[in-house]
Amino acid sequence: MQSEVGPLHTVLLHRPGNELKRLTPRNNDQLLFDAIPWVDRAQEEHDAFAETLRGRGVEVLLLHELLAEALADPRARASAVHSGVDELKVGGDLADTLRSHLSSADAETLAEMLIAGMTFEELPAAEGSSLVRRMHHPHDFAIAPLPNLLFTRDSSAWVGDRVAIAALAMPARRRESALTDLVYAYHPRFSHCSRAYGAHSAPVEGGDVLLLSPGVVAIGVGERTTPAGAESFARSVFADDLAHTVLAVPITQQRASMHLDTVCTMVDRDAVVMYPAIQDSLTAYAMRPDDGGIRVTGPSPFLEAAAEAMDIDHLRVIDTGLDPVTAEREQWEDGNNTLAVAPGVVVAYERNAETNARLEEAGIEVLRISGSELGSGRGGPRCMSCPIIREVL
Ligand SMILES: NC(=[NH2+])NCCC[C@H](N)C(=O)O
Structure with a gap:
């Protein structure tokens, strides 16, 4: 270029x-x-x-396609999960739940969650009783959309x-x-770019x-x-x-x-x-x-x-x-x-x-x-x- x-x-x-x-x-x-x-x-x-x-x-x-493809690499997944969760915003407990939720998703779903974000009401049900979740409006973002x-x-x-x-x-x-x-x-297409x-x-x-x-x-x-x-x-x-x-x-x-x-x-x-x-x-x-x-x-x-x-x-x-x-x-x-x-x-x-x-x-x-x-x-x-x-x- x-x-x-x-x-x-x-x-x-x-x-x-x-x-x-x-x-x-x-x-x-x-x-x-x-x-x-x-x-x-x-x-x-x-x-x-x-x-x-x-x-x-x-x-x-x-x-979106490149991201889903890149997420096939476990290192990319780890870094994606890390970047998607803002512990200061959601608190330590919810951050852990959110990380394991993201980690268990397939590459396409993970890419979608990182791009479209996630509201508190979309969080996994197990977190129903957390203070952070209860005090946030259900439509507030646990992961902000992009x-x-x-x-x-x-x-x-x-x-x-x-x-x-x-x-x-x-x-x-x-x-x-x-x-x-x-x-x-992590996308193979860019493996040689500096x-x-x-x-x-x-x-x-x-x-x-x-x-x-x-x-x-x-x-x-x-x-x-x-x-x-x-x-x-x-x-x-x-x-x-x-x-x-x-x-x-x-x-x-x-x-x-x-x-x-x-x-x-x-x-x-x-x-x-x-x-x-x-x-x-x-x-x-x-x-x-x-x-x-x-x-x-x-x-x-x-x-x-x-x-x-x-x-x-x-x-x-x-x-x-x-x-x-x-x-x-x-x-x-x-x-x-x-x-x-x-x-x-x-x-x-x-x-x-x-x-x-x-x-x-x-x-x-x-x-x-x-x-x-x-x-x-x-x-x-x-x-x-x-x-x-x-x-x-
Ligand atoms: N290269 C540009 N002019 N980008 C426009 C970005 C627009 C975007 N809504 C923003 O405010 O950041």
Whole structure:
């Protein structure tokens, strides 16, 4: 993986399942969804997304399947059981019961319980008299569901032939990395892959990591990725000789721009689609390896810093020319969150009609998918995909 636009060969998706059925008006904010999705329709939309990718020759891997397969390994099971039980939340006695319940499940059921979570009323009957169980509402979660697993982009990111497991910033998402980690550690398919940046280190989320060109990585620093996260990520990719420049790009710390890929994604070798409101103000600090350390320059305008690092005259921004209100609406609905399957060919939500029309006018082929339900989690095609292999440009 050296770019955002090289012909996409293999991608990791997660078909949403029962974890979405856990969302209610009482918990959706905490679980980072803006609405209550209609689950059957969300699945249809996701199936169509996967089909669109397969139609372009992309191999689609599904996280739930990989997880169940990885759990055939007893070491994976042990680590899964460990990661699924929060002793501080359920107390020592219930934690033991929960662990033995999880351990006795077959791989598929265990994967399902880890993803969809478990309420107190679903716990094994033997625990009926525990104080923790009696004082919790039956619908409280003994194991919290992971509805944001849909956004496979965030919990891991590939740079070159190495995978970085993210330490996710929001409490509702922390457990996702444990599952991704386990898949890469124990699924036979990944037995030869090496790690770039260990889990449980400073926070970096995949949605903030953009591979601008071979050797040049941009990292958004905002609500999710911290300056320390960007710096350690840079140190790691420099040490592994995977990049010569890492650009740390400050983005506003708010939900509308939680990741860099919510405001900017690459649509061609030298072109991005970008939220117009930030185009002139986006800046970057450039980090380069220097005598065993890191030299930091800037901040300078992002587009200039990027072009310089990429060694091109300029990084084209598709001129969407949208009026500010339309631009804001379409940015919120992930209009700038496109997934390239090849240079100049991107998957985008159909609802962002104006942005898509401008992309086409600029010569970009747009493969439209519907996302009325998927989008309620605030993520588009790029957020919902973790590219594993792209052809070198
Ligand atoms: N790469 C992205 N932009 N991911 C979007 C993640 C959305 C998810 N609901 C969250 O708040 O974390």
